[in-house]
Amino acid sequence: MPSLDPESIRNDFPILAKLVYLDNAATSLSPRQVVEAQVTAEYHYRANVGRGIHRLSRMATHQYQDARETVRQFLGGGQGTLVFTKNTTEATNIVAQGLNWKKTDRITTVLQDHHSNLLPWYRLKNEGRVAGIDTVPLNDGVIESSDIEACITPETRLVAVGHASNVFGTIAPVKAIADVCRDHDVALLIDGAQTAPHLHIDLEEIGCDFFCFSGHKMLGPMGTGGLWISDAVSEENIPRPLFAGGGMVDCVEGTAFTPVTGPGRYEAGTPNVIGAVGLAAAVRYLSRLGMENVGRHSAALARRMLSGLSEIPGVRVYTPADAPLIGTVSFTVDGVHPHEVAYFLDEAAGIMVRSGEHCCQPLMHALGLNGGTVRASAYCYNTEDDIDMLIATTEEIAGMVR
Numbered sequence: 001m002p003s004l005d006p007e008s009i010r011n012d013f014p015i016l017a018k019l020v021y022l023d024n025a026a027t028s029l030s031p032r033q034v035v036e037a038q039v040t041a042e043y044h045y046r047a048n049v050g051r052g053i054h055r056l057s058r059m060a061t062h063q064y065q066d067a068r069e070t071v072r073q074f075l076g077g078g079q080g081t082l083v084f085t086k087n088t089t090e091a092t093n094i095v096a097q098g099l100n101w102k103k104t105d106r107i108t109t110v111l112q113d114h115h116s117n118l119l120p121w122y123r124l125k126n127e128g129r130v131a132g133i134d135t136v137p138l139n140d141g142v143i144e145s146s147d148i149e150a151c152i153t154p155e156t157r158l159v160a161v162g163h164a165s166n167v168f169g170t171i172a173p174v175k176a177i178a179d180v181c182r183d184h185d186v187a188l189l190i191d192g193a194q195t196a197p198h199l200h201i202d203l204e205e206i207g208c209d210f211f212c213f214s215g216h217k218m219l220g221p222m223g224t225g226g227l228w229i230s231d232a233v234s235e236e237n238i239p240r241p242l243f244a245g246g247g248m249v250d251c252v253e254g255t256a257f258t259p260v261t262g263p264g265r266y267e268a269g270t271p272n273v274i275g276a277v278g279l280a281a282a283v284r285y286l287s288r289l290g291m292e293n294v295g296r297h298s299a300a301l302a303r304r305m306l307s308g309l310s311e312i313p314g315v316r317v318y319t320p321a322d323a324p325l326i327g328t329v330s331f332t333v334d335g336v337h338p339h340e341v342a343y344f345l346d347e348a349a350g351i352m353v354r355s356g357e358h359c360c361q362p363l364m365h366a367l368g369l370n371g372g373t374v375r376a377s378a379y380c381y382n383t384e385d386d387i388d389m390l391i392a393t394t395e396e397i398a399g400m401v402r
């Protein structure tokens with residue numbers, strides 16, 4: 001079975017010589033190849049796209065379109081449109097603000113999800129644009145399709161679900177959820193911020209309507225991401241692009257204007273051309289590694305964290321033991337604030353983790369965790385040594401307060 005060789009991958013990430021990077025669920029690092037693709041674009045075809053006739057503009061337009069196609073194919077999204085956004089949050093808001101809601105509509109959300117997949121929907125409810133939100137309550141961190149089905153009512157118009165929890169690291173069965181949504185004639189939006197970096201995504205096989213993701217979590221540049229819209233969703237269903245302005249319009253007469261069709265409709269203004277080129281380089285890099293290998297490697301490191309941390313007296317692990325995982329594990333150390341744990345891990349051993357609420361206040365409230373958790377998240381360049389260092393240093397911290 002082919003697998004990853006993190007030691008050789010690490011050569012492409014010079015910063016790893018100096019530290020142990022386990023904050024990948026927040027933002028991953030970019031390899032040399034991604035940085036170089038952007039530098040080449042800067043030096044050789046920095047120009048706006050779809051606007052100029054000169055050769056730089058034509059080159060930039062070609063590269064931008066090529067990047068779009070590369071990312072679309074990477075996600076198995078041949079039967080849909082790939083819109084470039086600056087992140088998952090923007091992608092989700094394009095859908096939330098763009099759909100032609102009826103005041104009687106209801107939306108199903110999941111309590112453990114990230115604010116970016118809750119607040120856009122909450123706002124619709126708060127503004128009276130939809131009738132209500134039905135939320136899957138906290139369980140053990142594992143979402144089943146039956147949990148979603150239990151929240152669907154005859155008025156439900158959309159289910160918005162996180163593909164993987166950025167706190168627990170658990171993966172939701174999105175194909176089964178898509179089947180449930182189809183049975184009930186409800187649209188499905190998947191927040192793929194945490195899975196696009198780790199899993200082989202096949203959007204056509206999943207059968208969702210919308211998929212949102214962030215490039216900066218999958219080796220790509222900061223300020224990149226995307227929204228995939230299935231061909232099953234007609235543009236009349238999203239009559240109101242979030243942004244209006246240059247580049248997204250076909251014709252303006254008086255104060256009336258008609259947006260173009262296709263992805264440009266949702267990309268008003270000058271896009272992040274260099275970022276898109278970098279994101280395409282990132283998905284090419286991931287494709288060379290093989291997403292099955294990446295996913296297996298991340299999950300194996302998560303299991304190692306899980307078993308090592310669970311054995312330390314005074315450490316509570318929140319990631320369930322038997323669930324399918326991306327590379328993420330959340331824990332706390334009794335008597336030590338998560339921020340102090342994170343600070344000590346950095347100061348003592350150069351280990352970077354995230355601490356706090358992870359943009360999941362409803363979840364943290366339900367867990368009764370005022371300071372949140374410590375979250376360690378692994379990726380393709382992490383090694384077993386990184387994980388063992390995390391476990392040993394956490395043991396030291398827990399030992400200091402016993």
Ligand SMILES: Cc1ncc(COP(=O)(O)O)c(C=O)c1O
Pocket residue numbers: 025026086087088089090114116117162164165166191193194214225
């Ligand atoms: C599950 C999930 N959804 C959405 C987001 C928001 O991503 P971004 O800040 O790139 O928009 C994150 C970021 O951590 C996330 O983990």
